[in-house]
Structure formats: structure tokens, C-alpha cells
Amino acid sequence: MDANFLTSRPAQLPDYDTATPVDSENEQTVEKSPLFRKIDDALMNKVALFQSSYARYAARAMLATLFLTLGTAAAFGTALQAEKLLPGSGKFTFAFMFSWSLVMIIFMGAELGTSNMLFVTVGVYRKKIHFSTAAKVLGTTLLFNLIGGVFFAYLISLTGPFQDLPSANYLFDGIAAKLSKSSIQIFVEAIFANIIVNTAFFINLRMKDDAGKVMAIIFVIFIFAFLGYEHVIANFPAFSLAFFASHGTIAGMTLGSVLHNLFFALIGNYVGGALVIGMTYAWMNKTKTNYVD
Template sequence: MDIPQDRSYEADVPSVEAKEAPAEKSPLFQKIDEALMNKVALFNNSYARYAARAMLATLFLTLGTAAAFGTALEAEKIAPGSGKFTFAFMFSWSLVMIIFMGAELGTSNMLFMTVGVYRKKLKVSKAAKILGTTLLFNLIGGILFAYMVSLTGPFQDLPAGNYLFTGIASKLGKSSLQIFVEAIFANVIVNTAFTINLRMKDDGGKVMAIIFVIFIFAFLGYEHVIANFPAFSLAFFASNGAIAGMTLGSILHNLFFALIGNYVGGALIIGMTYAWLNRTKTSYVD
């Protein structure tokens, strides 16, 4: 004889399927979510390790910047005007090192944190803390490692009109609007390179793609706030502060408008646009 079972309680217990979020249709945003959660977990569990990864970003950026300026200095001696090409090519390796060595870069985290808030993966306060920490330790690393590099042979006794000093003086002489617009494009390019890296599987292909994409912003001389941390510091230490127009006010002016422009380009134009495009019921996703 079957005994009737009381199942009245089941109405109050949601099924496992009801609790689960809809599967992410976009392979790209699956990877963005995974990367974001790794960043949040590290930040929550080991602030020191997160800070170290942020400083490593500007270690690699400082080395790339130093190599770029160093090759440009030598290229200019051989063929005046060629320094711009060698600088852009060598600087591109900075992002290759940052990505492959798992360092934390503030301008890419502008995208990750903003998209994370939009997609309700984390709160605004947490996103702001992580991004602020990244920028702070990028700055500390940029100053520290640039000072150390300035003590090395290639940056001793540089002539006044060399490529490094004139290039930095030019950056500091730009208008607010020019810095802002150039910074928008710079971080559109940087976050495009990060996105390409997430989508590609072959490491050799990733390296080539990153180099040629970053070449665009480096060759055009656009403004990237994190790249300017070691660039300004290296120029200051190598010149003993003798660069024309280099004052605390001119440096802060450049960094402020570069920061705002980078956020617009990376977080809003690339990050938010693609997050919105992929929040769709259709199969047209990235």
C-alpha cells in the first residue's frame, strides 16, 4: 500500500536550477568574469600580494620604457628621425611582459572593475578600492624602478637635447584637451590588446597581436597615465630635474587628464560598450 507523502514544504524550497544564474553565452565575458574573480579573491585574501603584482606591472613597464628610449637614443645617432619607430616597437614589449607575467595594470583594471560593477559581480566600493590600490602601487613601482634604471649605464650623462628629454618635455607641454583625447585613444588600444589576449589561444599569436596593437599608441605618442609614471620619473632622475617645463604642476596636470581620458577609453568605450553588446538574448556575442 502506498503511503501518501506530504510535499507541502517543497513549495517554499527553490530548486537548484532556479538558484543558478543563466549561463554566460559569451566566451569572452566568461574569461573576463574569471579574471575579475581572481583579482577580487587575491585582493580580499592577500593585499600584500595584490600590491606586489601592481608594482610588478610598472617594473615591466619601466624596463620596456627604458629599452624603448635606449634604442631610440641609439637610433637617432644613426638615422635622425628613426627613434620614433624603434621606441614604439620596443615599448610594445612592456604589455607582453605585463600580461604573460600576471601583473596588475591600472588602465586594464579600469575595464575589469567597471564591467564588474555593471554586471553586478562586485560593488562600487570594492571596485574603487581595487582600482585605487592598483593605481597607487603602479605609481610607487614606477617611481622606484625608474630611479633604479636611471642609475644604469645607458642613462648616465645624457646630452640635453636627447630623445628622452625632448619627448618628455613635449608631453608636458600639451593642452588639457589634447591630453584627454589622446588618453582616450591610448586606453582604447591598450584594452583592445587585453581583449585580444583573452580571445586568442596561441601564445605566439598573442605576442604578435599585442606588439602590433600597442605599437599604434606608442608610435602616435598618445597619453597613458601608468606609462607616464616611469617615463616622467626616469626623465627626472636622468636629467637631475633639468627638463624644460618639468614642474610638479605640469606633471600633475598631465597625469590628471590622462587618468580621466584613460578611464573613458578603457572603461566606458571598450568595457561598457562590449558589456552592453553582449547583454543580449541573441546568439551574436563575443
């Protein structure tokens, strides 16, 4: 028997929290960032559900715009009443109430296209999934976000608060203003909108206390809602609700103007969420140092 076998010490396993990535192309690196371990886990759960049960994944994507529709309806509903009591206050009440949409989406486990832009892009960059898988997951999420947004907005438009609205009100005027924006304005605003939304997702992943998460999400999302920035998924139910509630009478609301807004909002959201936040943080955390998130 080899004497070295009797005297050698067993190899020590690396500590999951502190191990430094090995500098070898042939060995698996150990992820030091707690944030990106959570991102990897979340991504793998999404992909596993998508591949094992497409219908369940689609349902979660539709639920995202159910909650967005409810939040949007509550936001516009309170803004309509606030404007009657104190002109100019509608913007504040809208932003606060809309912020609860993301709280519901996160805590109810729904699939939002603008956050999945980050997850799948980072997954491809970090070689966790193939590009084709990323495209299918993101495409499915966006498709069923759209279907859910239109369907649930139609149902909400049948409820009392949205019956017989005057032609000039906070909802209709706000949507008309969105549709009149230039391409570059929509694009830039969409970049910042999804920077804010994915910052809220990062905060949710890093915090442990649920009450703290709720407060943080509300105040972060308040920024983008108050500034009126463009979020392609939020616009699905917003445009649909305005269309159904107005019976298609909003000035400047045509198929062309709606598609124009959604296209540039989609591109801008991808840049802001997937590239500015997702890729930047993925690159910064791909380091041999201990300075990770």
C-alpha cells in the first residue's frame, strides 16, 4: 500500500461563502456573490418551470399583469378623485398606489418581462443558459404579459370606477401624453424606468425582512411612477384600460402610436434592465477579489 495514502490529509472543501474562484478553464468556479447565487437560483427555477410546464409558466406571466392592472386601476382611480379634491395632487397619489403593483408581483411569485430581461441576459453572460433558452423564456413572458394586460384591463374597465368618465380626466390625459412622446424620449425614459424596477428587484433579493422589502419597493418604484417614465409591461394594461374605458376616443390613440410607444419602451427597458443593471453588476462581480454583492 502506498505510504503517502496513509499519511496524506483529506482535501479540504472550499467554504461556499469565502472561497476564491479557481483560475482554471477546466474547473468550476465557486460563486462568491450572495446576490448572484440568488439570481442563479431564481433563473434556474424559471427555466425549470418553463421547460416542465409551459402552461404554469404562462399563468405566472399573466398574473404579473393581473397585479399590474389592479395597481394601475387603483392608481388612476385614486388620482381621479385626488384631482377633484386638490388639483395637481393626482400625480402623487398615482405614483404611491402604482408602487404596490410590484409588491404584489414579487410576493405573489409572478413573472414580469422587464425583470426577466435582466435574469436571462445575465444567465447567458454567465453561461448558465443558452441564448435560445433565454429568448424563449423572455419571449413567452412578454407575450403572456401582453395577453394578461389586455384581458384584465378589459375586465377592470367594466367596473364602476371606470364607467361614464368625462372626456378630460387624469387617465385619458395621461395616456394621450404618453402617446405624443418622441422616440428618443420614450427610449431614454424606458432606460431609467427599468433601471429603477430592477434596482427594486435587487433590493428584494438582498433584504431579509418582508416589511422592509415592502417599504423599499414602494419608495423605489415611486420614483419611476412619479416621473412618468416608460415601462413597456405597465403600458400594456394602462393603454388597454384607457382604450376600453374611453371606447377608443382618446386623442392620438391609434394602433401606430401605441406600437411606436411599446417598441421604443421595450428597447429602452432592455438597455436599462439587462445591460445597465444586469450586465454591469454581473461584470463587476466576476472578480477575484472579495468585493462582491
